[in-house]
Amino acid sequence: MTNTTTWARVKSPWVLHFNSGACNGCDIEIVALLTPKYDVERFGVKLEPSPRHADVLLVTGCVTQQCAERLKRIYDQMPQPKFVVAIGACACSGGVFDGNYNVVGGVDKVIPVTAYIPGCPPRPEAILDGVVKLLNALNPPKQKKQKQLEPPKETKPVVSEPEVIVPSQEAKPVIEETKTNVKQ
Amino acid sequence: MSNSKIDIVSIVESKLKDKVQIQLGQLGNAAVNTSNGLHRDVVKVMLEADEKTAIVAITGLDLGANLGLLYHLRTSNAFITIRAEVPKDNPKIQTIVDLIPGAAFSELEVADLLGVVFEGNPSSGHFLLSEQWPEGIFPLRKDVKANEVKLNPPPPEGARTPEIGRQVKIIIGPQHPALLEPEKFAVTVDGEIVTKVEPRLGYVHRGIEKASESRTYLQDVYLVERICGICNACHAYGFVGTVEKILKTDVPPRAKYLRVVTLELNRLHSHLLTLGHAGLEIGYETLFQYFWRDREPIMDLIELTSGNRVYSSLMTVGGVRRDIRDTDIPRIKTTLEELRKKLPFYRQIYTNEASIKARMQNVGVLSRSDAIKLGMVGPVARASGYDIDVRKDEPYEAYGEIPFKEIVYTEGDTWARMNVRMDEVEESINIIDYALDHLPTGPFRIDAPRNVPIGEAVCRLEAPRGELFYYIKSNGTANPDRVKVRTPTFANLPSFLKTAIGESIADVPPNFVSLDPCFSCTDR
Numbered sequence A: 001m002t003n004t005t006t007w008a009r010v011k012s013p014w015v016l017h018f019n020s021g022a023c024n025g026c027d028i029e030i031v032a033l034l035t036p037k038y039d040v041e042r043f044g045v046k047l048e049p050s051p052r053h054a055d056v057l058l059v060t061g062c063v064t065q066q067c068a069e070r071l072k073r074i075y076d077q078m079p080q081p082k083f084v085v086a087i088g089a090c091a092c093s094g095g096v097f098d099g100n101y102n103v104v105g106g107v108d109k110v111i112p113v114t115a116y117i118p119g120c121p122p123r124p125e126a127i128l129d130g131v132v133k134l135l136n137a138l139n140p141p142k143q144k145k146q147k148q149l150e151p152p153k154e155t156k157p158v159v160s161e162p163e164v165i166v167p168s169q170e171a172k173p174v175i176e177e178t179k180t181n182v183k184q
Numbered sequence B: 001m002s003n004s005k006i007d008i009v010s011i012v013e014s015k016l017k018d019k020v021q022i023q024l025g026q027l028g029n030a031a032v033n034t035s036n037g038l039h040r041d042v043v044k045v046m047l048e049a050d051e052k053t054a055i056v057a058i059t060g061l062d063l064g065a066n067l068g069l070l071y072h073l074r075t076s077n078a079f080i081t082i083r084a085e086v087p088k089d090n091p092k093i094q095t096i097v098d099l100i101p102g103a104a105f106s107e108l109e110v111a112d113l114l115g116v117v118f119e120g121n122p123s124s125g126h127f128l129l130s131e132q133w134p135e136g137i138f139p140l141r142k143d144v145k146a147n148e149v150k151l152n153p154p155p156p157e158g159a160r161t162p163e164i165g166r167q168v169k170i171i172i173g174p175q176h177p178a179l180l181e182p183e184k185f186a187v188t189v190d191g192e193i194v195t196k197v198e199p200r201l202g203y204v205h206r207g208i209e210k211a212s213e214s215r216t217y218l219q220d221v222y223l224v225e226r227i228c229g230i231c232n233a234c235h236a237y238g239f240v241g242t243v244e245k246i247l248k249t250d251v252p253p254r255a256k257y258l259r260v261v262t263l264e265l266n267r268l269h270s271h272l273l274t275l276g277h278a279g280l281e282i283g284y285e286t287l288f289q290y291f292w293r294d295r296e297p298i299m300d301l302i303e304l305t306s307g308n309r310v311y312s313s314l315m316t317v318g319g320v321r322r323d324i325r326d327t328d329i330p331r332i333k334t335t336l337e338e339l340r341k342k343l344p345f346y347r348q349i350y351t352n353e354a355s356i357k358a359r360m361q362n363v364g365v366l367s368r369s370d371a372i373k374l375g376m377v378g379p380v381a382r383a384s385g386y387d388i389d390v391r392k393d394e395p396y397e398a399y400g401e402i403p404f405k406e407i408v409y410t411e412g413d414t415w416a417r418m419n420v421r422m423d424e425v426e427e428s429i430n431i432i433d434y435a436l437d438h439l440p441t442g443p444f445r446i447d448a449p450r451n452v453p454i455g456e457a458v459c460r461l462e463a464p465r466g467e468l469f470y471y472i473k474s475n476g477t478a479n480p481d482r483v484k485v486r487t488p489t490f491a492n493l494p495s496f497l498k499t500a501i502g503e504s505i506a507d508v509p510p511n512f513v514s515l516d517p518c519f520s521c522t523d524r
């Protein structure tokens, strides 16, 4: 059951976008992601209007005094497990607006953040990259082990083609290493 | 312009001789200095003389012992600033809302941020500041260290007031699928019909005006540009243009043309964005995807000419920071030509498509006189037959040399507002084409002095959403003394609040999106 839900979550994460005081720059780039040139839906990402159905919360903009309380409430309404992505310099740290009177600061001052995508605004490609990296990070280690175990079993009888398989076996851990690096 | 013969300055002078003091050529065509109470008389004289008198903005200043108020008004052919002062310990002044209803929001803003009491326009609670902001502390006053202010604890969640009769209150926002930005609208409906709309602004209030006082002029360009991620080039130009007026520098001809190209590319991508977004709001998602697909090549052009998709800080005091390479011009032209070829298809959708007509025609109708009274700007004003376009009325940069049409519709409904933008897309392409064909040679920037002398200036420009207004006061130091920004959505919002009433709740989204609302601008 958990495997199925994880699989579903990774293959089709529902994201909720909340602007906690952004200048619109980051927001428009997120909307651009949904449109034909970038088309984030091919990764199964779906923009979801309600926090109660969302897996991932995309937050843009520094957190203003008025939004802090609301942001927390939205986060609390999301079901577990939930992930927060801070998009843009403002969401990461407050950006140019850090220290202004109506600004609390970055998103992590209010709710825990899973991934940071810096940039002002980050290019759609960068947001896409961040989302894909987050999805990879969601893959729990169990699944990875199973995947690693399977190929050797099949390859044992095929002795004549080690050159083809060895690189691919080596390649896999390398990819996974980058994935875990990325997670941190 | 139609009433270009009215000489508003001499009319004010003759009617209010001895009572007011007129400084010609300051803060627009003239600044009228008044003592307490007389500002209303000046407004009355102007309203009588010119039916197109409308409010642009009210700037509040901290002058030490007194608080200064600048009422910026636009007539059919002039821009007038009325000065008034109130003592800080008793900051009371009479409202002008009964004369010009469009001044309501401006007064509320000055009351919230500077603590001026407008008699006759009672403010209930905070307008832009948080509900937790303590009473009696006003962030724009110089002696207030606003970032050290301790907020009140959050109020306990109010119990829901029981609904009386058939009236039901629907809260839209701050997080809502139809809003890209956090802002709250409490819409009261009787059955399906909207009876009241109460906005709560300030969710995106970042205190940019105050912050700009603690940064240098150069740093401020980067700050004010981040007021809005859509019309950022306009904000950067607004700031830079005002500083250039204080410095009395003129930029080289090539810079003027390059600025026009940048500003028009800005308008192009913004209009395409809105035309698509309107499709989304009425459930026409294909249209949204089509428009945004065709917006991407424009974003590429912006990146090509300025170096970045969104923020490029191209505008700088004395010109622009980058030239357009001659080798890039053919690519810009072919991209624009491709977009031009697609326009008849889009135009036919916006004029003839049955679902667009059904959802937009006769929705949110705003009459011309209301548009003037409420101080509408940009496409919203032009859709109601109120022909204001700063590019035509007070040409800045190279706009005076470039031929283009001012698009005016008279229907005043949502449909007309979208069609104004549709037509302006083509005009923008024409302007860019012309500017590239006539690009003067020579430098694209001059070295402007770093030190800004004591002085003040205003600047207006036509942003995609309408007239954008900047006021800067310099005290001779490295940082500006006051920066005031009046953004187009701030001016246009009263239109929605008025026209939504009496219509179906289902008409709220198309009506609302036809303003092309931008709240990061509104709240700053």
Ligand code: SF4
Residues within 6 Å of the ligand: A021, A022, A023, A024, A025, A026, A027, A060, A061, A062, A087, A088, A089, A090, A091, A095, A119, A120, A121, A122, B226, B229
């Ligand atoms: S990071 Fe930049 S683009 Fe994003 S909200 Fe902040 S200022 Fe705007």
